[in-house]
Amino acid sequence: xxxxEAIRLFKCLSDKSRLQILKSLAIEDMYVERLAxxxxxxxxxxxxxxxxxxxxxxxxxxxxxxxxxYSLKKDVFRTSILDILQEESDxxxxxxxxxxxxxxxxxxxxxEYGKLKSIPAQRKKERIVxxxxxxxxxxxxxxxxxxxxxxxxxxxxxxxxxxxxxxxxQLLDRDSKGYWRxxx
Amino acid sequence: MIEQKVTKLNCYFEEQIAMCEQxxxxxxxxxxxxxASFEKVxxxxxxxxxxxxxxxxxxxxxxxxxxxSFFVQKTEQIPSNWAxxxxxxxxxxxxxxxxxxxxKLNTINNIKENFAKIWEGAE
Numbered sequence: 491x492x493x494x495e496a497i498r499l500f501k502c503l504s505d506k507s508r509l510q511i512l513k514s515l516a517i518e519d520m521y522v523e524r525l526a527x528x529x530x531x532x533x534x535x536x537x538x539x540x541x542x543x544x545x546x547x548x549x550x551x552x553x554x555x556x557x558x559x560y561s562l563k564k565d566v567f568r569t570s571i572l573d574i575l576q577e578e579s580d581x582x583x584x585x586x587x588x589x590x591x592x593x594x595x596x597x598x599x600x601x602e603y604g605k606l607k608s609i610p611a612q613r614k615k616e617r618i619v620x621x622x623x624x625x626x627x628x629x630x631x632x633x634x635x636x637x638x639x640x641x642x643x644x645x646x647x648x649x650x651x652x653x654x655x656x657x658x659x660q661l662l663d664r665d666s667k668g669y670w671r672x673x674x
Numbered sequence: 675m676i677e678q679k680v681t682k683l684n685c686y687f688e689e690q691i692a693m694c695e696q697x698x699x700x701x702x703x704x705x706x707x708x709x710a711s712f713e714k715v716x717x718x719x720x721x722x723x724x725x726x727x728x729x730x731x732x733x734x735x736x737x738x739x740x741x742x743s744f745f746v747q748k749t750e751q752i753p754s755n756w757a758x759x760x761x762x763x764x765x766x767x768x769x770x771x772x773x774x775x776x777x778k779l780n781t782i783n784n785i786k787e788n789f790a791k792i793w794e795g796a797e
Binding site: 535538541 | 704705706708709712768769
């Protein structure tokens with residue numbers, strides 16, 4: 491169940507008449523007039539609530555002879571609240587999408603035909619740029635300083651600054667044998 | 675005579691509005707907010723026609739027939755869109771919209787009925 495589906499369902503359930511309808515449907519499938527009679531509310535009001543419950547995914551309907559029967563969607567109610575809380579948030583997805591869009595915007599602004607136009611002054615933007623350059627390095631491979639400089643020089647002439655910043659950002663690591671790409 | 679009828683009609687509207695508001699409060703207290711909003715719809719319809727009555731009084735200049743025909747005309751004219759909206763909702767099987775339009779139409783029918791009774795002096 492997505493976050494918006496859960497919100498719609500909870501909103502829908504926060505009404506006494508609708509809860510009474512669901513309680514009746516938990517006993518057996520019923521038609522509008524039967525529910526109206528049982529709950530002491532008018533048939534159009536029952537139809538109104540059933541429409542809201544159907545939209546929220548709480549009930550379903552089927553034709554049986556002359557009647558439209560309504561039944562509880564039991565699967566929905568078997569979902570625990572904890573399951574709902576553990577679902578990835580729609581907002582988190584949107585956030586990730588916004589982050590990806592921002593990242594692409596920075597890349598488009600600072601790279602031209604694969605070359606870095608300038609080193610961003612903002613650390614957040616520089617991090618994105620360095621991550622792109624880091625992709626030119628293979629994992630599990632140890633590079634000499636010369637090799638590192640040549641790879642970086644394909645992007646920008648100031649390979650010393652970039653190499654140092656990649657170490658600082660922990661995208662590359664080094665020891666006496668050489669440099670390697672850090673697994674994030 | 676006309677003043678008496680207008681006073682009675684105003685009392686009728688006041689009573690209905692107070693009744694619907696009270697019922698709305700009770701429904702909210704009973705966690706039935708959608709049904710409480712139905713009462714609000716009834717209040718709105720009564721308020722519209724209380725205003726129509728005030729306009730009719732102003733326009734008729736003491737002529738009871740003019741007042742009656744002005745009011746009756748509005749009770750036909752204003753709800754015509756509600757009937758259209760109800761039919762449209764019915765076509766699309768939209769029970770939510772149907773319910774609201776039906777409440778408006780039922781309320782105006784009650785108003786028409788009570789207007790006729792009060793105007794003819796049956797009450």
